[in-house]
Amino acid sequence: MPRTHVFHPTRGPKYTAKDEPATTGELRIEQVKSEIGHPQRLRLTLKSIGLRHHQAVIIKQDSPSLRGQLRQVRHLVKVTPAEE
Numbered sequence: 001m002p003r004t005h006v007f008h009p010t011r012g013p014k015y016t017a018k019d020e021p022a023t024t025g026e027l028r029i030e031q032v033k034s035e036i037g038h039p040q041r042l043r044l045t046l047k048s049i050g051l052r053h054h055q056a057v058i059i060k061q062d063s064p065s066l067r068g069q070l071r072q073v074r075h076l077v078k079v080t081p082a083e084e
Helices: 040-049 064-072
Strands: 024-031 057-061 075-083
Touching: 057 075
Parallel strands: none
Antiparallel strands: 024 057, 024 075
């Protein structure tokens, strides 16, 4: 179940989208907020996904492990299906 409560009023979205099951396609992941001011754990998650800086865009194969990483940083990234 997605988290809808935010502990800090200026961090994170007011509402989060429902989790979608992993598919066999590719995802376009764009970092929309900076990692500055966030815990080290979130910074390391962004680095392991492959996002190095603000407004970076990568395309990765969808998998359950990637979905878990994206769930942790869902307030910092925008995920859309990749166009072929």
